[in-house]
Amino acid sequence: MTSTPSSNGLRASRQRSVPWQALVDAAMLLLWGLMLLRFTVTGKLYLLLHPDYMWLAHLAMVLLLAMGVSRLVQVGLSYRQGTGQTIRSQEHTALLPRQFSVALLIAIAVFGLVYTPRPFASETAFQRGITDVLGQTRSRPQRFSLGGASEERTIVDWVRTLNVYPEPDAYAGQTAQVSGFVTHIPGWPDEFVMISRFVLTCCAADAYPVGLPVELPAGTARPAPDTWLEVKGKMQTSTLDGKRQLVIGDPTLTEIPEPRTPYEY
Amino acid sequence: MTQLNNGITLFFSLLVEAMPFLLLGVMFSSVLLLFVDEQKLLAVIPKNVVLAALAGSLIGFLFPVCECGNIPVARRLLTKGAPTAVAIGFLLAAPTVNPVVFWATWIAFRDQPEIVFLRVGFTLIVAVTIALIFSAQADVRPFLQDSLTRMMGEPEPATPVPAEAEISPLLKSGTFLMQSPGQVLQLDAPPAQVLAQVAVAAPPMVTRLRMMVDNMVLELRELGAVLVIGSAIAAFVQVAVPREVILGLGQGPVTSIVAMMALAWVVSICSTVDSFFALSFASTFTSGSLLAFLVFGPMIDLKNISLLLTVFKGRAILYLFVLAAQLVFLLALVMNLYTS
Numbered sequence: 001m002t003s004t005p006s007s008n009g010l011r012a013s014r015q016r017s018v019p020w021q022a023l024v025d026a027a028m029l030l031l032w033g034l035m036l037l038r039f040t041v042t043g044k045l046y047l048l049l050h051p052d053y054m055w056l057a058h059l060a061m062v063l064l065l066a067m068g069v070s071r072l073v074q075v076g077l078s079y080r081q082g083t084g085q086t087i088r089s090q091e092h093t094a095l096l097p098r099q100f101s102v103a104l105l106i107a108i109a110v111f112g113l114v115y116t117p118r119p120f121a122s123e124t125a126f127q128r129g130i131t132d133v134l135g136q137t138r139s140r141p142q143r144f145s146l147g148g149a150s151e152e153r154t155i156v157d158w159v160r161t162l163n164v165y166p167e168p169d170a171y172a173g174q175t176a177q178v179s180g181f182v183t184h185i186p187g188w189p190d191e192f193v194m195i196s197r198f199v200l201t202c203c204a205a206d207a208y209p210v211g212l213p214v215e216l217p218a219g220t221a222r223p224a225p226d227t228w229l230e231v232k233g234k235m236q237t238s239t240l241d242g243k244r245q246l247v248i249g250d251p252t253l254t255e256i257p258e259p260r261t262p263y264e265y
Numbered sequence: 266m267t268q269l270n271n272g273i274t275l276f277f278s279l280l281v282e283a284m285p286f287l288l289l290g291v292m293f294s295s296v297l298l299l300f301v302d303e304q305k306l307l308a309v310i311p312k313n314v315v316l317a318a319l320a321g322s323l324i325g326f327l328f329p330v331c332e333c334g335n336i337p338v339a340r341r342l343l344t345k346g347a348p349t350a351v352a353i354g355f356l357l358a359a360p361t362v363n364p365v366v367f368w369a370t371w372i373a374f375r376d377q378p379e380i381v382f383l384r385v386g387f388t389l390i391v392a393v394t395i396a397l398i399f400s401a402q403a404d405v406r407p408f409l410q411d412s413l414t415r416m417m418g419e420p421e422p423a424t425p426v427p428a429e430a431e432i433s434p435l436l437k438s439g440t441f442l443m444q445s446p447g448q449v450l451q452l453d454a455p456p457a458q459v460l461a462q463v464a465v466a467a468p469p470m471v472t473r474l475r476m477m478v479d480n481m482v483l484e485l486r487e488l489g490a491v492l493v494i495g496s497a498i499a500a501f502v503q504v505a506v507p508r509e510v511i512l513g514l515g516q517g518p519v520t521s522i523v524a525m526m527a528l529a530w531v532v533s534i535c536s537t538v539d540s541f542f543a544l545s546f547a548s549t550f551t552s553g554s555l556l557a558f559l560v561f562g563p564m565i566d567l568k569n570i571s572l573l574l575t576v577f578k579g580r581a582i583l584y585l586f587v588l589a590a591q592l593v594f595l596l597a598l599v600m601n602l603y604t605s
Contacts, residue, residue, distance in 0.1 A: 039277075108280070
């Protein structure tokens with residue numbers, strides 16, 4: 001398996017050869033561990049995973065780094081002793097040539113160390129079906145209660161509440177204070193935009209968008225799509241797409257930077 | 266550009282999600298190699314093929330690994346001479362029939378407990394049936410990758426042979442090494458068996474730990490590379506095929522099942538978390554189609570096809586895929602037609 005000479009007894013002298021393969025393996029493990037470490041430290045792990053599953057990624061990070069370090073220590077020890085120990089292999093590569101696997105894994109880890117994942121935005125929201133305000137949310141509340149102050153509800157809280165009790169008039173006059181990114185829905189009048197968020201249940205692969213319509217005050221320019229806003233207003237009922245819908249009316253819009261955790265859960 | 270960014274983000278998301286499970290699976294598989302005597306485990310597995318298939322399907326309860334992690338274990342079981350029924354049963358059922366997944370499904374579908382129990386039941390039915398179908402072929406090796414068959418050695422003869430203890434090892438043909446009186450090592454046995462015989466003289470703990478790490482690195486290198494390729498394909502398909510196309514297919518009793526199975530195949534989500542994903546469709550899709558998603562997804566999806574290729578040849582994966590798809594479809598359809 002290694003590039004070290006096979007210990008077939010023909011070599012009388014113990015030769016000090018650098019076990020390149022073990023070093024490359026160690027580099028691969030360390031790079032993967034570092035990639036996960038970078039995602040963790042920069043907070044980009046929040047764009048990839050639900051917080052509940054982050055401990056798994058952290059566990060993987062620790063394991064990979066530990067394996068990489070132990071591999072380096074092993075190489076160092078055997079090199080110092082001059083034994084040039086070969087790494088025992090139980091099997092040969094089944095599908096891909098070894099060099100290819102290692103090269104691919106190292107390349108991906110390096111890419112992960114330089115590439116910054118980006119949160120999903122309005123284009124993806126369309127693709128994943130934002131248009132239905134009463135979209136599917138993943139939790140099904142066992143009972144319906146309007147506990148807590150209405151301005152503390154997030155977009156997903158509103159949508160979940162609406163799923164349980166869809167009559168928009170029930171919420172008339174309640175204060176809403178939500179933050180999200182702007183999505184322009186085709187076919188809506190110019191004074192309406194959707195304030196949206198993505199909801200994650202496990203990882204980015206199943207992120208789904210939720211949103212609430214916002215009626216802009218007269219004379220306000222439409223904010224560009226993907227602008228992050230904090231919207232504070234009063235709930236009202238408007239007719240959009242021929243449906244009576246809950247809309248945030250008379251809003252004050254404050255532009256905010258993209259949050260560190262752009263998804264809701 | 267946005268699509269590309271989304272694709273890459275999805276790709277890393279799948280990798281970061283699957284890597285811990287792959288690590289756990291590889292670690293478990295290495296522990297199995299060096300610290301557990303599978304011969305003993307396999308010895309307690311019943312000889313009856315139906316019971317063996319059932320036993321293989323239930324082994325997952327001992328080893329909670331999801332579909333990324335169970336393939337190295339199934340591979341290891343095969344090299345240790347496990348019957349086909351056991352290995353296939355384990356391969357198909359272990360990702361679903363284990364405490365972690367059961368718990369996750371229970372959390373998600375607390376208000377529909379039938380989903381939780383039927384998920385386990387349907388998985389067992391499908392896994393045992395396919396295991397029996399594969400067992401009908403006495404020698405499964407034509408289905409397996411050559412590198413694996415080299416490790417496995419000769420198939421068990423169909424006719425019962427006298428037990429090992431009755432034959433002195435010296436009455437067998439082959440090349441032997443006398444280790445100590447009464448201890449004989451057959452050198453031309455398949456590598457996995459030589460390894461097993463050598464392992465009898467248990468190496469010191471430090472050596473065993475080192476061998477374990479060596480083996481983990483080896484498997485991680487190989488399976489990690491195919492996981493990367495699989496995740497890349499899954500991310501590409503997710504970004505390239507609009508979800509509306511897949512979702513638009515399904516409202517009826519038949520089309521919803523087909524749509525959910527297609528979705529399970531495309532999304533390639535880990536079995537430990539797929540119940541939360543399925544929950545989002547709970548109010549729009551039929552219960553049968555949700556079950557189809559939960560049973561079919563962990564068995565075969567885009568991500569693990571590349572991993573399956575480390576064990577099986579393409580033809581066998583096609584058989585597995587078709588059989589699993591048909592059985593899951595039938596069970597889900599029965600559920601839709603008779604229990605709605």
